[in-house]
Amino acid sequence: MSYQVLARKWRPRKFAELVGQEHVVRALTNALDSGRMHHAYLFTGTRGVGKTTIARIFAKSLNCERGESADPCGECSVCTAVDAGRFVDLLEIDAASNTGVDDVREVIENAQYAPARGRFKVYLVDEVHMLSKPAFNALLKTLEEPPPHVKFLLATTDPQKLPVTVLSRCLRFNLKRLLPDQIAGQMRHILGAEHIEYEDAAIGELARAADGSLRDGLSLLDQAIAYGGGSLKADDVRAMLGSVERGQVFGVLDALAAGDGQALMAESTRIASFSPDFGSVLDDLAAALHRIQLIQLVPGYRPENHDGDDSALISLAERLAPEDVQLYYQIATTGRRDLSFAPDARTGFDMALLRMLAFRPSDGATPAASGGQRSAPSPQRSAPATPSAPAAAPVQQARPAPVPSHATPALATHAPAPAATPRVADAGGMPDWEALIQRADLRGPLGQLAQNSALRGREGNTLVLALQPTHMHLAVEPMVSQIADRLSEVMGEQIRLRFIGDSQGAAHTPAARAASARSAAQSAAEASIEGDPLVQALKREFGARVVPQSIKPFES
Structure with a gap:
C-alpha cells in the first residue's frame, strides 16, 4: 500500500478529534442534536485550520445510517464512503476551477433531484470567493430557498471578497488560527501513535514554523521525518527550516545588553555559519524581546517553560532597560521588513544589529573605548568654533595645566552676547x-x-x-x-x-501695525512683479496678465 501523508492520514473524522475549534464544534453539535440545522453554512479562516474537514464531518453527521447525530458512527457505508471521498450525495466543488455561471447553473439544476443514498444532498464549495459575479448572482435564489433535501457548505480563506447578499444567506463561522501549543500537542500525539522518536525542542520549532496552520505543521513534520531519517531531532529541524537555536538569539541580546560590538558581530558570524533564514532569526529576536518586556512590565508574569530558557529571559529582563527593549523590538521588526532592500540578507541582518547598538540610549557615562562599545566623541567634532562655549568646558578641564589667570579677560571678550529679549519699557518709562x-x-x-x-x-x-x-x-x-x-x-x-x-x-494696535506691514509688503511685491522686465515682455508679446491674488510677498 502506498504511503499516505500525515495530514491526510490523521485528518479528523469526528468533531471530538478536531483541534482548537471548540466554538464551531459546539454550535454544530447543538444544531445536530436539536434538529435546528440551517440550509447554508460558511466556514472562514486561514489555510489548514479545518474548514473542509468540519464540512465533511457535518455531511457525515447528516447522512449517517444510524441517524442524524453529532457523533457519526464512522462504520456504516455512508461514513466510510464520505471518509474515502466517494459518497455520491456529497458533491465537493472547487470554485477556483469552476468559476463560471455555467458551472453554477449545473449545480442549481442537479439540486432539484432527490439524494441517491443519503437523507441530504450536500454541496461543499471550497474557495467560494473565487466564483465570478454572475455565478454568485445565479446562486443567490437557490442559496436563499434551496430544496429541503439540500445543504450548502461554503468554505473560503478570504470572506471579504464575498458579496453581502451571499453572507446574509449563510450562518458564518470564523475558524481560529491554532496556537503553537495546540499544534505541538497534536504532533506529539501523532508521533506517539506512529512510534517515531522525537525531541521536544524539534516539536517546538515545527509548531512555531506552522504559523497557525495544523496542515502546514503536519506537512513540515513529514518533511522533517524524511530529513532526519525516521527520527526527529532539533538540530535537523533547525537546519531544514533555516532557523537557529534560541540560545544564539540570547547571545545576541547578551552582547546588546553589554554594549559590546565585537561580541555582537561574533554572534552574528556564528549564526551565519548555520546558513539560516535571517528573517526568521529577526522574528525569533522580536519574540524574545516581547517576552522580556512582559516580564518587565506585567507584574507577576513569568514565561512558560520554552526549552528551559525562562531563566535566561529573566536575567536579560533585569539587565535591559524597558525603553531599550522597545527600541530593539522596533528595529528588529523594521529590519525584518527591510531585508529585501538590503544588498544581501546577511548585510541587512548585520545592519539591524548594529542599528540596535548605535541607537542604544546613552546613560550619561563614557564607556571604555574597547571592543565595539561607544567611545567619547572626539574634541575636533564636538567642540564648537567659539572657545568660550559651554560645550568646550570638559575639554578645558581635561588639560593637565590650569588655564592662566591672564587669559580670563581674553575669554570674556569673546563671550557670546545673551539672547535678545524684547524691551518692556521705552525711554520715557511707558511700557512697550x-x-x-x-x-x-x-x-x-x-x-x-x-x-x-x-x-x-x-x-x-x-x-x-x-x-x-x-x-x-x-x-x-x-x-x-x-x-x-x-x-x-x-x-x-x-x-x-x-x-x-x-x-x-x-x-x-499691534494688530493694526501688523496688518499695515503686510499690506505694504504686498504692495511692494505687486509693484516689483509689475516692474519686472520679463513680466512686461510677456504682457507685450503674448498678451499675458498677472493673476490677481497670486502674488505673495517674500518672507525672510
Missing part, C-alpha cells in the same frame, strides 16, 4: 505694549484681545488700554484677569487693566 504681549506669551483669545488693544497710558499699577467701541464686549472676565496675571508675572508687580472705547487710539 507689543513687547509685553510677546514676553507674556499671550495667545489664542487672550492674544487676540491684547493684539487689538492699544496702550494709552499708565495710572499707578493700572494700564489703560484703548479698544474699538464695537469690540468692548470682548473685554470681560475672566479674560481681563488672565491677561493681567500674565503681565504681572512679566513686569514683576501687580498689574490691573482698564479698557476704554476709543476709535482713534485703537488704530495704533
